[in-house]
Amino acid sequence: MKIQGPTNKLIGDLQVMGDKSISHRAIIHASLSSQESLLKNVLRAGVTKSMIDCLRILGVNIIENNCDLIVKGGNWIKPNKPLDCGNSATTMRLLMGALAAQNFSAELTGTPSLQHRPMKRIAEPLRQMGATISQNKAPLVITGGKLRGIVHHSEVASAQVKASLLLAAMQAKGTTTICQPGPSRDHSERMLSEIGINLQYDDKKVTLVPNENQINPTNITIPGDISSASFLLAAAITIPNSHITLRKIGINTTRTGILDAMKKMGADIDVFNHAKSGGEPIADISARYSTLKGIMLEGNIVTRMIDEFPIFTILSTQAENTTIVRDAAELRLKESDRISSLIEELNKMGTKFEEYHDGYKLTGPQKLKGAKLSSHGDHRIAMSLAIAGMLAKGNTVISESDIADESYPNFQKTFNMLGAQIV
Numbered sequence: 001m002k003i004q005g006p007t008n009k010l011i012g013d014l015q016v017m018g019d020k021s022i023s024h025r026a027i028i029h030a031s032l033s034s035q036e037s038l039l040k041n042v043l044r045a046g047v048t049k050s051m052i053d054c055l056r057i058l059g060v061n062i063i064e065n066n067c068d069l070i071v072k073g074g075n076w077i078k079p080n081k082p083l084d085c086g087n088s089a090t091t092m093r094l095l096m097g098a099l100a101a102q103n104f105s106a107e108l109t110g111t112p113s114l115q116h117r118p119m120k121r122i123a124e125p126l127r128q129m130g131a132t133i134s135q136n137k138a139p140l141v142i143t144g145g146k147l148r149g150i151v152h153h154s155e156v157a158s159a160q161v162k163a164s165l166l167l168a169a170m171q172a173k174g175t176t177t178i179c180q181p182g183p184s185r186d187h188s189e190r191m192l193s194e195i196g197i198n199l200q201y202d203d204k205k206v207t208l209v210p211n212e213n214q215i216n217p218t219n220i221t222i223p224g225d226i227s228s229a230s231f232l233l234a235a236a237i238t239i240p241n242s243h244i245t246l247r248k249i250g251i252n253t254t255r256t257g258i259l260d261a262m263k264k265m266g267a268d269i270d271v272f273n274h275a276k277s278g279g280e281p282i283a284d285i286s287a288r289y290s291t292l293k294g295i296m297l298e299g300n301i302v303t304r305m306i307d308e309f310p311i312f313t314i315l316s317t318q319a320e321n322t323t324i325v326r327d328a329a330e331l332r333l334k335e336s337d338r339i340s341s342l343i344e345e346l347n348k349m350g351t352k353f354e355e356y357h358d359g360y361k362l363t364g365p366q367k368l369k370g371a372k373l374s375s376h377g378d379h380r381i382a383m384s385l386a387i388a389g390m391l392a393k394g395n396t397v398i399s400e401s402d403i404a405d406e407s408y409p410n411f412q413k414t415f416n417m418l419g420a421q422i423v
């Protein structure tokens with residue numbers, strides 16, 4: 001991407017694609033049912049393509065009609081080749097949970113970036129449940145079988161750990177309890193409750209009691225992705241004269257840390273037209289250009305906006321006074337080390353940060369100048385730097401920016417339609 005900055009203003013009223021986390025869960029839950037599921041407004045992007053491709057190799061029948069999918073699964077078959085999860089850790093971790101209960105071996109692999117991501121946090125509890133897993137990093141071979149329920153205390157508040165273990169737990173014998181140090185996104189809990197799985201949960205604990213019945217189909221209309229929406233909201237807040245309205249966005253409180261952070265910074269954000277979709281709260285959100293002040297972020301809010309730190313960091317460069325982020329070491333284990341890749345690239349645009357092992361400190365507002373940047377092969381870094389480019393004077397060129405297609409294939413087109421100049 002080459003961004004000609006600064007952008008004058010962004011104006012528009014639009015929808016974003018379906019939520020990435022909810023899409024992944026809907027596809028894999030539906031794939032475990034032998035009855036037909038209808039999934040509407042599914043995210044069609046690199047990461048969900050990885051999930052769909054793997055499930056087809058496992059014998060699941062998936063019919064695509066744009067963003068709607070008809071899925072019929074149930075009896076998974078031994079794959080005749082390695083399952084390539086691409087760049088998607090969610091695909092790999094959720095598949096591991098579901099495969100742990102299958103009576104065959106499967107090899108899971110992915111891009112070099114995915115091969116660096118931590119899988120031990122999933123592999124260890126799945127081994128305790130009865131699965132055999134060759135190693136704690138991809139490529140790995142998982143041999144499933146009869147599982148038993150366990151009590152697992154996870155060191156990290158990770159929704160992927162929870163989602164993966166719940167997929168195993170619903171196919172196990174006996175109760176499984178998963179405890180986490182703090183709240184994380186609860187989409188699996190909501191979706192599984194909707195299809196009649198017996199589970200109880202609160203912020204720190206989920207207990208699932210499996211039953212012998214067949215797994216029911218999943219029929220859901222997936223809310224718009226708050227993570228994709230955040231790029232548009234952040235751009236509207238920081239580009240003078242902008243006003244953007246986004247429709248039918250998921251506002252599950254386990255995901256809305258970014259809205260809380262933006263409001264705390266003084267952003268003019270309005271959340272209205274509250275409704276429900278697929279067991280999840282949704283609303284329309286509008287944002288206008290605002291003067292921002294720096295804030296301190298630490299504790300539970302970090303998990304509630306874990307994917308939004310790259311774009312939050314761009315916002316923080318435009319805020320008056322000091323912004324401090326702590327308790328965010330998990331950012332170093334994402335598609336790239338998001339603390340060091342952000343600081344490295346933004347420094348090329350003229351910023352000054354103080355880096356901590358679990359966050360950073362900066363004082364703003366800081367003027368950005370156009371520069372040659374790298375996405376570090378990370379979709380959210382690519383898109384966040386594109387917004388920085390819209391705020392900067394001069395041209396910004398981002399290498400390996402096609403990676404944005406992993407979660408937001410229409411990013412460039414959407415922003416150009418609203419008034420940006422990206423070529």
Ligand code: S3P
Pocket residue numbers: 020021022024090157158159160161163185306307330
């Ligand atoms: C996700 C959970 C988060 C998030 C990822 C999607 C999910 O990961 O960063 O993009 O769908 O459960 P962790 O659970 O590893 O924090």
